[in-house]
Amino acid sequence: MLRYQEAQQLQTLIQQEAPKVEVRILSEVGQPDYYCLAIYLYGQPRFVVRSLDQWNQRKKMLKS
Numbered sequence: 001m002l003r004y005q006e007a008q009q010l011q012t013l014i015q016q017e018a019p020k021v022e023v024r025i026l027s028e029v030g031q032p033d034y035y036c037l038a039i040y041l042y043g044q045p046r047f048v049v050r051s052l053d054q055w056n057q058r059k060k061m062l063k064s
Contacts, residue, residue: 001034001050011037014055018062021046 002010004025011023014037022040026048037049041062049055 001028001031002036003033004035007035007037010049010052010055013052014039014049014059018059021062 007025011025014021014023020041022043024038024040025035026038028034028036037055039046039049039058046062047058049058
């Protein structure tokens with residue numbers, strides 16, 4: 001799980017690596033101090049990312 005500042009940093013990284021996606025920071029359900037990133041492609045939700053490792057796995061899906 002990410003704190004808000006970590007979520008912002010990961011959001012910036014994702015936007016640099018994949019400029020076609022939209023990244024939204026969302027609060028974790030039941031965990032108001034933690035956040036996740038919702039990744040959208042062409043306005044459609046694709047997946048949720050909670051760590052850099054998850055992003056590295058998921059970005060491979062965007063390329064296929």
